[in-house]
Amino acid sequence: MGSKDASLSAADLVAVAWFQNMPAEGSDLIMSARAELITAEDPYFQGIGADASLPHCMTIRPLASASPGGPHIVDLVRGRGWLIYTFMQRHTDPQIIVTEALWA
Numbered sequence: 001m002g003s004k005d006a007s008l009s010a011a012d013l014v015a016v017a018w019f020q021n022m023p024a025e026g027s028d029l030i031m032s033a034r035a036e037l038i039t040a041e042d043p044y045f046q047g048i049g050a051d052a053s054l055p056h057c058m059t060i061r062p063l064a065s066a067s068p069g070g071p072h073i074v075d076l077v078r079g080r081g082w083l084i085y086t087f088m089q090r091h092t093d094p095q096i097i098v099t100e101a102l103w104a
Contacts, residue, residue, distance in 0.1 A: 019101070026081055026103025033058055033074045033083050037096050043087045044072055071099065080104055 008016070019027060036054055037043050045051040045060045046068065054060065063071040063084060074083040081103035088095040 022103050026076075029057065029076045029081060030083060030101050030103065033076065034096075034098070037074070037085065043085075043096055044069070076103070 019030075022030075032055065036058065042050065044062075045054075051058070051060045057077045059075045060072055061075070062068045063073050071084055071086050074085070076082055082101070083098055084100040085096050085098045088097060
């Protein structure tokens, strides 16, 4: 960790420590999922077969089917881990906000 540590909350520090202590397989998959989301033309992968280009160990779906524009989940290795995220669509600086990451 670097000089940015002073601006992190206690919860952020716990999350960083948890991620750094995660098994390499889990952290590698989470970083791969993050890379897929950042480079995707449509980070919600809407439509039939839209996530076909993802690695075979990742699937993406809305967290709640009634809210297709809301939070989404990236299932990793058939539920062994996941990433829950929301896409903040802004013209100049779109952001993907990860609210939960888990590796079991």
